[in-house]
Amino acid sequence: MRPALTFRFIHTADLHLDSPLVSLALRDRDLAERLGVASRAALSAIVDLCLAEQVDALLIAGDLWDGSQASAKTPGMLKAELRRLDAAGIRCFIIRGNHDAISKVTRELDPPPNTVVFGARAKTHRFEAGGHEIAVHGLSFADPHAPQSLLPLYPVAVAGAFNIGMMHTSLNGAEGHDIYAPCSLAELDAFSYDYWALGHIHRRAEYHGRAAVVMAGIPQGRDIGEAGPASVTMGTLSDAGF
Numbered sequence: 123m124r125p126a127l128t129f130r131f132i133h134t135a136d137l138h139l140d141s142p143l144v145s146l147a148l149r150d151r152d153l154a155e156r157l158g159v160a161s162r163a164a165l166s167a168i169v170d171l172c173l174a175e176q177v178d179a180l181l182i183a184g185d186l187w188d189g190s191q192a193s194a195k196t197p198g199m200l201k202a203e204l205r206r207l208d209a210a211g212i213r214c215f216i217i218r219g220n221h222d223a224i225s226k227v228t229r230e231l232d233p234p235p236n237t238v239v240f241g242a243r244a245k246t247h248r249f250e251a252g253g254h255e256i257a258v259h260g261l262s263f264a265d266p267h268a269p270q271s272l273l274p275l276y277p278v279a280v281a282g283a284f285n286i287g288m289m290h291t292s293l294n295g296a297e298g299h300d301i302y303a304p305c306s307l308a309e310l311d312a313f314s315y316d317y318w319a320l321g322h323i324h325r326r327a328e329y330h331g332r333a334a335v336v337m338a339g340i341p342q343g344r345d346i347g348e349a350g351p352a353s354v355t356m357g358t359l360s361d362a363g364f
């Protein structure tokens with residue numbers, strides 16, 4: 123049952139639809155077939171969860187697509203899943219990361235009315251849900267390379283609203299990995315938003331300061347290095363707070 127007078131959302135990232143698994147296909151055809159559809163199956167499972175939990179919004183914080191080599195099945199499947207959300211009145215907000223930057227994945231998504239795909243210029247979408255004013259701020263990577271912090275490009279918080287920022291970022295970075303839109307937890311926390319919906323790092327992490335800052339982690343592992351449980355994050359805003 124959906125709790126009354128709440129705003130609820132599910133936050134995910136890094137689905138990497140159609141991540142290539144070529145080497146596996148050579149060894150075990152059955153396993154390769156199951157893994158080949160795993161990223162799409164994960165998206166369907168997340169949409170099922172959104173419907174079952176009757177959330178107000180689904181946030182996808184970058185790298186929804188693995189890259190430009192998307193299978194011919196993916197656009198139709200993605201559209202069908204977004205339509206299932208739309209039919210239930212559930213909003214979907216999507217930003218693009220380094221794998222699916224605007225310059226890289228150019229195939230038109232043609233989203234249903236309740237889906238917002240952010241462009242390279244930061245925008246704010248405002249709506250009301252469960253008696254709460256909500257503002258979702260986001261921007262997409264224009265190119266796969268984002269060596270500078272994107273934080274200065276984000277709009278100021280909307281007064282009186284619950285402010286959510288969506289960002290694809292490597293945070294302070296990790297040894298041996300390229301840096302994408304670097305910024306620190308402290309900078310995000312100080313930015314005056316209430317929730318940061320982050321993507322990029324494939325391991326879930328949450329930080330609670332003034333704001334809740336959450337790295338979603340992957341919902342589905344892509345290779346043997348990403349074994350073990352995976353997850354999405356559900357947030358609830360009630361009159362008692364977040």
Ligand SMILES: [Mn+2]
Binds near residue numbers: 221
């Ligand atoms: Mn990424």
